[in-house]
Amino acid sequence: MKRFSIAGLGAIALIAGATFSTKIPVVANIFENGVAIAQDAKKGQVQLQLEAEKKVVQNAQGKQKVAWQPLKGKVMVQPGDVLRYSVTGANNGDKAIKNLTINQPVPRGMVYVVNSTTVNANSGAEITYSINGGKTFVKNPTVQVKLANGDVETRPAPDTAYTHIRWNFGKSVAASSAVKGTYQMKVR
Known part of the structure; x- marks a missing residue:
């Protein structure tokens, strides 16, 4: 039976893109205890x-x-375990931030649990997904499947096809406020 070690969750799993209204962000990444700062x-x-x-x-x-047991430090997970990740984006500035986008990749050795993504109420976030390594994002990914009779049919993408999750807070994130998204992954 395979076991996986998850150490430094922030450094391994957190890839966040902060896109600001100027479209030219100055980014300083600080990965310490699962925290990153984009400025x-x-x-x-x-x-x-x-x-x-x-x-x-x-x-x-x-x-x-x-029940959900918090994971801290170095932990062992096994195939079939389901993990719930929570990403919080806090605007510590004194002005609203427009067009904040948070991207999360599906970590190696894991599969996205379809329809498990949430966002806090009244955030106005659009949740989209990528099945092509983060090149494009759509609300409901689909794939083309060739049937036995030669016809091609469009079907919802399988859980194994998902590569990224994206929350786009298009309007703005008010000063001194936070947004939160969650999603679940299953260990392969």
């Missing part, structure tokens, strides 16, 4: 934090209960 000289700074939890199913009085 735009005109708009202030956005602090990005990545946290992970492991899905634990407990049996209590004959009923299954799902």
Whole structure:
């Protein structure tokens, strides 16, 4: 049975693109305890934090209960384990930031759990996905499948095809506020 070690979740799994209204961000990445800071000289700074939890199913009085156990430091996961990642983007500046975009790749050895992505209410975020290494993003990825009779049919992309998740906060993220997105991954 294969086991995977996840060390320094922030350094391994957090790839965030902060796109500002000027489209020319000045970026300083600081990966320490799952935190990255992206700074735009005109708009202030956005602090990005990545946290992970492991899905634990407990049996209590004959009923299954799902709990999420925080992962800290160096941990071991096994094939079939489901992890929930939370990405928080805090605008620490004194002005709203327009066009904030957060991109998360699907880590090696993991598969995206389809329809597991969320974003905090009233954020106005658009959630899109890539199945081509982050080149293009769409709301509902599809693939062309050749059938036995030779016809080609368009179908929803399988979970193994997903390569990136993107949250685009198009309007703005107000000063001194935060946005949060979550998604789940399954260890292969």
